Amino acid sequence: MKKFQLLSLLTATLILAACSVAPLYEKPQVMMPQQFKEAHGSLKGEQGSQWQTAQPSEVADRGLWWQVFNDATLNDLEEQALLDNQNLQAAIARLAQSRALLKDERSARTPQISAGMSPTLQRVSPDSQRAESGSEQTLWRAQAQIAYEADLFGRVSSLIGAAQADAEQSAALLQSVQLSLQADVAQQYFTIRELDAEQEILRYTVDLRAKMVQLTQYRFDAGDIGELELVRARSELASAESETLAVSRRRAIAEHALAILLGKAPAEFNLAAMPLQRINIQIPAGLPSTLLERRPDIAAAERAMAAANARIGVARAAYFPRLNITSALGYESSDIGHLFEWSSRTFLLGPLIGTMLSLPILDGGKRDAGLARARAVYEEDVALYRQTVLKAFGEVEDNLASLRIIDRQTGVQDNAVIYSERASSLAQSRYREGLVSYIEVIDADRTLLSQRRVTLQLNAERARATVQLIRALGGSWQAPAQPNLAQASR
Structure with a gap:
């Protein structure tokens, strides 16, 4: 009869474990344009009608996108950064932490078994033993304890689901750190190359003004001009030399910043001077907006929503009973020499302390507050997700517009030079x-110097806008060449 009752209890437990009060998770609707505004007519007259809306997909490969610049030095710097950047290492460690927490939550699905051995000195009351006098005795126990929480209303499943989403969010955030690092390295590299080119322009200006000082000195010595023109020539030469030193200072600071991105001390890193050349990268016409699926910040925001939804299930489960099944079995004897004999075996089914089935009745509104907070967190994450998607489309539009206008501006600026x-x-x-x-x-000299600098700035802005567009799209528009870092770390 007892076995039948126990079987009935376990059967009922399994049936209840199939019940879950967690809400069904569905990605919220986000209003997206059918095409990018700046794609229309921006890519050699192609229409933007081929652009499509996207859904987040953090596992998609982003490729070695920096290789589109065909710069061996940049390729090497990107590889160094991926190996040694400390912020990236910290993100990898955070991903490992979240996966360990997921493993910890998953352990609740299996019974927890522990074992121990200990003596107990006990005085038994006369009334409990119906004896004339109490007695003291030492009991030796060697037992294994088993504890298990039956997942009656999906509390454990919801906790695991939240931890799973958190781990996936950490993976997406790792991708975000990686993509940001790659873009920052490229941006800093092109900044240094821009300063190298500016230094080259200024050196040419210094040489030209030095020659003009010599000519002015010759004419002054010949009495053709007054001292005022000679002083002006020397002033312009000194001004150009000062600007050259200022660019050298900015270049040194930029090089130090790049060294830190690479995980190196500034004293350990030197980058040879190489003036920036005009970068001509053709963006494929009709580039689909499905590339936005790879944006790691969108993926992270979506996974945060999934985790918040699962925690609503945890909060709801607090309204229902919790069933904690505990048992112990082993040996018990007053003589350690007879502890492991067959006649010394013992077992216990039921809670050692407290109750097996528990349900809070009056909690002063604690469960209501917990559920309200869980729902509010979810609504916040929904709003943040939608804002992240809007921001992504805005960044793509900004950089498409920049590249389109820079193309036109460069043609005009070349004529100005x-x-x-x-x-x-x-x-x-x-x-x-x-x-x-x-x-x-x-x-005339100042005008020429100014126009050459404007041309250089446009070249640098083109390079930076290209990097930012790739970053806004979540990676390269080319076919991936190798697995991404987050996948490799799994």
């Missing part, structure tokens, strides 16, 4: 012939 070079050449020739004052040369 050509005209400035011609004007500077004419001014110098007329000055040598004594037809104009040195002020004309200074104005």
Whole structure:
């Protein structure tokens, strides 16, 4: 009869364990445009109608996107950063922590078994033994204890689901750190190359102004001009030399920042000078917005919603009974020498302390508050997810617009440089012939320097906008070449 009752209890437990009060998780609807605004007419006249909406997918490979720049030095720097950057190592450690927490939650699905051995000195009351006097005795116990929480209303399953989503969110955040690191390395690299190019322009300017000082000194010595023009020439030379030193300072600071991104001390890193050249990368026409599926911040935001939804189930389960099944079996004897004899065996089914089935009746609104908080957290995560998607589309639009306008601006700016070079050449020739004052040369020289710098800035902005577009898309638009870091760490 007892066995039948025990079997009935276990059967009922299994039936109840199949019940879950957690809400069914569904990704919230997000209003997305059918095409990118800036894709229309921005890519060699192609229409943007081929762009499609996307759903998050954090496991998609992002590829070695920096290889589109065809720069061996940049390729090497990116590899170093992936190996030694400390922020990335910290993100990998956080992913390992979240996976360990998931494993910890999953352990609740299996009975917890422990074993121990101990003596107990006990005085038994006369009434309990119906004896004339109490007695003291020492009991030796060697037992195994088993504890298990039956998942009656999905509390354990909801905890595991939340931990699973948290682990997946950590994986997406690792991808986010990795993608940000790769983009930061590329941005810093192109900044240094921009400063190298600016340094080259300034060195040319210094050489040109040094020659003009010599010419002005010659004409001053010959009595053709006054001291004012000589002083102006020397002032312009000193100004150019000062700007050269300022660029050197900025370049040193940028190089130190890049070293830190690579996980190196600044003293251990030196990057040879290499002026930035114009980068011409053609973005494929009709590039689908499904590439946004790989944006790790979107994936992380979506997984945060899933975890919050699962925790609503945990909060709901608090309204229902919890069944904790405990038992112990082993040996018990007053003589250690007879402890492991067959006649000394013993067992206990039921709670050692407390109750097996528990249900809070009056808690002052604690469960209501817990459920309200869980729902509010979910609503917050829904709003953050939608905002993340909007931000992603905005970043893509921004960089598409930047690249489109930079293309047009560069063509106009190239003409400005050509005209400035011609004007500077004419001014110098007329000055040598004594037809104009040195002020004309200074104005033409400054204009040329300014236009060359604007051209350089456009070249740098093109490189940075390309990097930012790739980052906004979540990685390369080319076929992936190797597994991503988060997948490799699993």
